[in-house]
Amino acid sequence: MTYPTPIWAVAPFAFYLLLIATLPLFLGAFWEHNRNKLIVAAVVSAPVLIYLVGVRAGGGQMLLRTGFDYVAFIALLGALFTISGGIYLRGSLVGTTLVNTAFLGVGAILGSLIGTTGASVLLIRPLLRANQQRAYTTHMVVFFIFIVSNGAGLLTPLGDPPLFLGFLRGVPFTWTLRLAAPWALVNGVLLVLFAILDRIIATRERRRPRKAGVVSLHPSAPQEPFRLDGAINLFWLLGIVVVVFVMGRYGTRLFGDSYLRSLVQILGLLGCGALSLVSTRREVHEANRFNWGPIVEVAVVFIGVFVTMIPALSFLGERGASLGITKPWQFFWASGALSSVLDNAPTYLTFASLAVGVTNSGGGMLSLDNLGGLAAHPSGQHLLAAVSCGAVFMGAITYIGNGPNFMVKAIAEQHHVRMPSFFGYTLWSFAILVPLFGVVSHIFF
Amino acid sequence: MIKDILVCLEGSPSTEAATRIAIGIAKACGAQMAGLAIIDEPDIRAGTPTGIGGSTYKHERDETLVADAKKLADDWVALFEGRCRAAGVPARSLEIVGRPAESILTEMEAHHLMVIGRDANFRFETEEHDNRTLNAILHKAMRPVLLVPEMTEPELGHTVLVAYDGSNAAKRAITSFAASGIAQGRAIHVATVDDNGVVARELSERAVAMLRTANVAATAHNIVSVLSNIDALFKLARDLGAGLMVMGAFTRGRLRELFSGSVTRGLVEQTEIPLYLQH
Numbered sequence: 001m002t003y004p005t006p007i008w009a010v011a012p013f014a015f016y017l018l019l020i021a022t023l024p025l026f027l028g029a030f031w032e033h034n035r036n037k038l039i040v041a042a043v044v045s046a047p048v049l050i051y052l053v054g055v056r057a058g059g060g061q062m063l064l065r066t067g068f069d070y071v072a073f074i075a076l077l078g079a080l081f082t083i084s085g086g087i088y089l090r091g092s093l094v095g096t097t098l099v100n101t102a103f104l105g106v107g108a109i110l111g112s113l114i115g116t117t118g119a120s121v122l123l124i125r126p127l128l129r130a131n132q133q134r135a136y137t138t139h140m141v142v143f144f145i146f147i148v149s150n151g152a153g154l155l156t157p158l159g160d161p162p163l164f165l166g167f168l169r170g171v172p173f174t175w176t177l178r179l180a181a182p183w184a185l186v187n188g189v190l191l192v193l194f195a196i197l198d199r200i201i202a203t204r205e206r207r208r209p210r211k212a213g214v215v216s217l218h219p220s221a222p223q224e225p226f227r228l229d230g231a232i233n234l235f236w237l238l239g240i241v242v243v244v245f246v247m248g249r250y251g252t253r254l255f256g257d258s259y260l261r262s263l264v265q266i267l268g269l270l271g272c273g274a275l276s277l278v279s280t281r282r283e284v285h286e287a288n289r290f291n292w293g294p295i296v297e298v299a300v301v302f303i304g305v306f307v308t309m310i311p312a313l314s315f316l317g318e319r320g321a322s323l324g325i326t327k328p329w330q331f332f333w334a335s336g337a338l339s340s341v342l343d344n345a346p347t348y349l350t351f352a353s354l355a356v357g358v359t360n361s362g363g364g365m366l367s368l369d370n371l372g373g374l375a376a377h378p379s380g381q382h383l384l385a386a387v388s389c390g391a392v393f394m395g396a397i398t399y400i401g402n403g404p405n406f407m408v409k410a411i412a413e414q415h416h417v418r419m420p421s422f423f424g425y426t427l428w429s430f431a432i433l434v435p436l437f438g439v440v441s442h443i444f445f
Numbered sequence: 446m447i448k449d450i451l452v453c454l455e456g457s458p459s460t461e462a463a464t465r466i467a468i469g470i471a472k473a474c475g476a477q478m479a480g481l482a483i484i485d486e487p488d489i490r491a492g493t494p495t496g497i498g499g500s501t502y503k504h505e506r507d508e509t510l511v512a513d514a515k516k517l518a519d520d521w522v523a524l525f526e527g528r529c530r531a532a533g534v535p536a537r538s539l540e541i542v543g544r545p546a547e548s549i550l551t552e553m554e555a556h557h558l559m560v561i562g563r564d565a566n567f568r569f570e571t572e573e574h575d576n577r578t579l580n581a582i583l584h585k586a587m588r589p590v591l592l593v594p595e596m597t598e599p600e601l602g603h604t605v606l607v608a609y610d611g612s613n614a615a616k617r618a619i620t621s622f623a624a625s626g627i628a629q630g631r632a633i634h635v636a637t638v639d640d641n642g643v644v645a646r647e648l649s650e651r652a653v654a655m656l657r658t659a660n661v662a663a664t665a666h667n668i669v670s671v672l673s674n675i676d677a678l679f680k681l682a683r684d685l686g687a688g689l690m691v692m693g694a695f696t697r698g699r700l701r702e703l704f705s706g707s708v709t710r711g712l713v714e715q716t717e718i719p720l721y722l723q724h
Contacts, residue, residue: 020496020497021494022494024492024493024494024495024499024500024503025492025493025494026492027492028490028491028492028493028500028503029490029492031492031495031500032500032503032504289505291501293501293504293505294498294501294502295498296501297497297498297500297501298497298498301497301498302497305497343496343497345497398494399493399494399495399496399499400494400495400496400499401496402496403496403497403498403499405496405499406494406495406496406498406499406502406503407498407499407502410499410502410503410505410506411502411506413506413510414505414506414509414510416513418573422493422494
């Protein structure tokens with residue numbers, strides 16, 4: 001006999017997400033240390049662990065399944081992080097409107113291949129370097145976050161962590177390709193808007209010259225030819241795509257047991273990362289200021305996310321229909337709104353679970369552990385598409401909506417670009433992104 | 446007589462002018478100088494929402510900006526010391542890690558006069574403009590402040606205009622200015638702006654009398670004008686060829702300032718000559 005998930009079991013998840021959003025603001029020095037993050041994760045997870053192991057029927061099994069998901073998730077992020085940190089673009093490009101728009105356009109495609117974090121790491125420094133002579137660069141970084149760090153990642157599970165979480169829970173690898181239309185609309189409109197704005201600003205700069213705004217930490221030599229250092233990593237990147245694609249499509253047929261399949265997938269991802277590490281010259285890592293800090297931090301913080309979300313997702317799956325969110329456009333805006341202030345990965349799973357609950361209330365028999373059923377369901381797939389678009393696109397609304405946002409901001413500030421404050425950036429996104437998302441919602445959901 | 450001058454160091458052209466003016470005063474008064482550079486580490490490291498994975502990048506960004514601020518502070522201090530040495534003025538310098546307004550207010554307690562560039566930005570690593578620091582200093586300073594805009598004249602000039610409104614701050618400004626030694630050898634004019642010319646004349650005469658008791662001769666002016674107080678004072682300063690204006694700073698409460706504006710703020714924002722201000 002199964003008992004419904006009590007509402008109190010959702011509280012640690014909500015509380016933990018709140019802590020992740022607010023502790024860096026109010027206890028910045030404390031939050032800087034990974035040990036402290038681990039302590040917070042352990043304390044908030046403790047009641048959930050007790051509930052799962054001691055009270056909930058089948059809780060141990062849920063914990064084990066989530067543990068495998070967690071390791072696979074971190075293995076993918078770690079491998080992509082290692083590989084993108086081993087590629088460095090050299091070359092003395094000049095930051096004209098055409099070049100800058102091309103940069104963002106390339107980023108819009110790369111984001112789905114190497115992840116938005118990888119594309120951001122790869123492109124942000126070359127973009128800043130190309131614009132050393134430009135006085136106004138803030139708009140470039142803001143649009144970079146909009147496009148490369150967020151909107152770009154919608155097309156494959158490699159693009160953005162929430163989509164990979166969906167993939168781990170059974171969404172087919174190629175399913176996200178059906179989101180090409182909203183991807184093209186959002187990124188296309190943003191690229192056009194950027195080109196117009198950059199053109200206006202560049203013209204104004206020529207009329208009223210001011211000292212350059214960007215200070216490059218790795219200035220290019222004059223007339224340095226365009227070159228890709230660490231190109232071997234493109235091969236390891238292909239390896240990641242192959243591992244994820246093959247395991248997604250043929251994994252069950254090849255290995256049967258889902259744990260064994262997960263294990264092989266994890267080993268494949270870690271292997272690609274390790275090969276990247278040993279085959280990349282140290283100078284390339286140094287040029288990218290590569291270190292393990294960010295990925296260790298992600299690994300530590302996500303321990304708490306994965307543990308506390310187990311009962312929260314169950315609760316939403318069981319009672320989703322009673323919460324009043326039933327239409328695709330509601331899923332788009334609700335998942336987006338939460339993704340903008342919390343990390344978009346847990347938000348995606350939360351609303352995908354809610355979508356399962358809503359679909360089941362209409363006569364479906366979908367499982368929370370297999371979102372592939374939702375992706376194939378006639379009405380459920382629309383809900384999943386709305387959740388995917390909301391979580392990926394609206395992660396751009398604030399600096400904390402998606403991992404790479406703050407990374408890009410910090411790197412830009414290291415190059416002395418004046419970045420807007422938290423609320424200043426949000427004004428940019430409300431002026432540009434929210435109306436655009438209104439159009440997306442109207443057309444697609 | 447001024448014996449100790451504090452100069453706030455940073456990279457704007459107005460601070461360049463402020464250093465030049467301060468060296469001139471120090472030479473004339475036989476004063477020693479202290480240059481103060483501030484590394485605004487608290488604001489650089491201030492907490493901010495970072496998202497998952499962001500605190501490592503924030504730490505790296507903070508380290509870079511603090512190192513950059515430290516290097517710039519070293520450069521400004523070296524430049525200041527070199528200039529003082531070249532001018533033959535005894536000088537020392539300080540580098541303080543802290544919030545700019547608090548650091549300056551604490552440090553200026555030990556000096557007779559503080560000289561600051563009008564457009565100085567002590568929070569240059571995090572903000573494009575820094576009105577907050579100057580505002581806090583002018584509202585809270587217990588010592589006189591010489592505020593210098595970006596200007597090309599090497600010295601203060603021969604003529605001084607004292608703007609007097611009868612407030613306690615204006616009285617303190619006159620008293621400290623008369624004792625400073627800056628008035629020596631200069632032509633001093635006192636002006637009061639009022640709709641009633643008789644009242645204005647009476648007030649300016651009172652200020653002249655105050656200066657006379659400190660052995661400083663001055664000429665009184667009463668201004669009745671259709672122009673705003675700020676424009677009327679600037680017009681008189683231009684007509685007289687004044688190179689310095691002396692006045693009480695923020696003589697009205699913050700609430701009144703909020704509703705009716707502030708003459709001090711207007712003068713600070715628009716002035717093309719140095720302002721000697723006392724709160």
